[in-house]
Amino acid sequence: MLEDCVIVRYGEIALKGGNRSMFEKKLSGNMKIVLETNSIQARIEKISGRFIVEPKNAREAAQIISGVFGVTSTSPGFKVKAGLQEIKEKALEVFNASKPNSFRITANRLEKTFKETSMEVNNIVGEFIQEKTKCRVSLKNPELDIGVDITKDNAYIYTERFEGVGGLPAGVSGKVVCLLSGGIDSPVAAWLALKRGCDVTLLHFLHEERNKRPGKIQELKEKLCKYHPDIKLVYIPTKEIEKEIIMKVPAKMRIVILRRIFMKIASKLANEMNARAIITGDNIGQVASQTLDNLNVIDKASGILTIRPLAGLDKREIIDLAKKIGTYETSIQEYKDCCNFLLPKHPETKAKLMETEKIEQQLDDTLTEKALEESYEG
Numbered sequence: 001m002l003e004d005c006v007i008v009r010y011g012e013i014a015l016k017g018g019n020r021s022m023f024e025k026k027l028s029g030n031m032k033i034v035l036e037t038n039s040i041q042a043r044i045e046k047i048s049g050r051f052i053v054e055p056k057n058a059r060e061a062a063q064i065i066s067g068v069f070g071v072t073s074t075s076p077g078f079k080v081k082a083g084l085q086e087i088k089e090k091a092l093e094v095f096n097a098s099k100p101n102s103f104r105i106t107a108n109r110l111e112k113t114f115k116e117t118s119m120e121v122n123n124i125v126g127e128f129i130q131e132k133t134k135c136r137v138s139l140k141n142p143e144l145d146i147g148v149d150i151t152k153d154n155a156y157i158y159t160e161r162f163e164g165v166g167g168l169p170a171g172v173s174g175k176v177v178c179l180l181s182g183g184i185d186s187p188v189a190a191w192l193a194l195k196r197g198c199d200v201t202l203l204h205f206l207h208e209e210r211n212k213r214p215g216k217i218q219e220l221k222e223k224l225c226k227y228h229p230d231i232k233l234v235y236i237p238t239k240e241i242e243k244e245i246i247m248k249v250p251a252k253m254r255i256v257i258l259r260r261i262f263m264k265i266a267s268k269l270a271n272e273m274n275a276r277a278i279i280t281g282d283n284i285g286q287v288a289s290q291t292l293d294n295l296n297v298i299d300k301a302s303g304i305l306t307i308r309p310l311a312g313l314d315k316r317e318i319i320d321l322a323k324k325i326g327t328y329e330t331s332i333q334e335y336k337d338c339c340n341f342l343l344p345k346h347p348e349t350k351a352k353l354m355e356t357e358k359i360e361q362q363l364d365d366t367l368t369e370k371a372l373e374e375s376y377e378g
């Protein structure tokens with residue numbers, strides 16, 4: 001028995017008062033993009049508090065849509081006219097497809113135009129199935145829970161729920177620039193930003209020659225695009241900057257200063273793009289460059305709000321998330337990140353702003369501008 005539609009539920013966005021219709025529009029647009037990316041043609045209809053999608057393979061589509069940010073759950077289901085007789089017949093068919101030992105009906109009037117209350121529908125449809133099949137009703141622990149969502153025109157009948165990723169529809173929170181290294185953490189940070197509705201541009205500082213697009217970084221972008229296909233990736237080569245740092249900065253301070261230059265460049269890019277924040281994969285105390293002292297000094301170089309979504313997580317938790325979202329296997333591939341070349345045996349862990357700025361005065365300050373001019377898309 002093949003389902004003919006997908007019932008899509010969305011949570012938090014229903015709470016957002018005046019912005020609600022904008023949020024719903026974004027969510028519907030994002031679902032459409034994700035379905036098209038998966039070569040699925042489907043009509044998307046807005047009903048009261050839900051979306052109904054009508055693709056060829058509703059089960060597959062329900063699974064795919066459950067990964068769209070803003071969706072709390074999806075159910076493959078059946079659409080019938082909003083009439084008691086139609087509901088009874090379809091519910092019985094659904095029952096017969098799995099022949100459980102116990103069942104219940106869970107009706108939901110999405111619009112109050114339907115004459116019977118939800119409770120009455122539960123009783124009427126439940127009794128009908130019980131009579132026909134002699135099956136036991138169990139309200140607390142049924143083997144089969146038959147959901148019935150009723151609108152003015154239609155009823156949607158379903159038995160399964162795929163949990164959605166939640167969050168907000170990508171794009172509703174505005175633009176951000178995410179600093180993407182080849183490591184485990186920053187793709188997770190980027191995913192969390194996407195999850196909170198950010199329109200993400202990934203920025204990778206590249207140790208290699210201009211116009212290279214390393215497979216690993218491209219692959220990380222592709223993995224994130226599975227959640228929202230509309231993600232940009234920008235490369236900025238840093239060889240010249242690295243050379244300058246090696247020549248003029250004491251080994252101990254190199255990483256902190258390189259990070260500050262990252263921040264300066266990222267802030268400029270963010271301003272050019274009208275982005276509202278920078279996102280990084282930093283995590284308090286994880287490595288030498290991430291002590292609170294160093295993060296303070298690094299943060300001062302950023303001209304705009306910098307958000308570190310992983311600040312409070314343990315590495316174990318970050319790895320679990322990376323595995324869950326599918327970036328882990330790519331992240332652990334070997335890669336020559338620019339930072340590795342500047343990493344001394346004993347990096348500074350207590351950087352001071354004044355001293356750092358003093359060292360930076362020796363550096364050619366046209367390099368950040370030049371680096372930005374060298375940027376290209378991945």
Ligand code: ATP
Binds near residue numbers: 182183204206337
């Ligand atoms: P990650 O696993 O994300 O590399 P990490 O724990 O290894 O993080 P660092 O290498 O110190 O930490 O990097 C801290 C953050 O700085 C990264 O999460 C990322 O946001 C940013 N970053 C580091 N290297 C680069 C790079 N080459 N290009 C862009 N951003 C970078």
Ligand code: MG
Binds near residue numbers: 181182183184
């Ligand atoms: Mg790293």
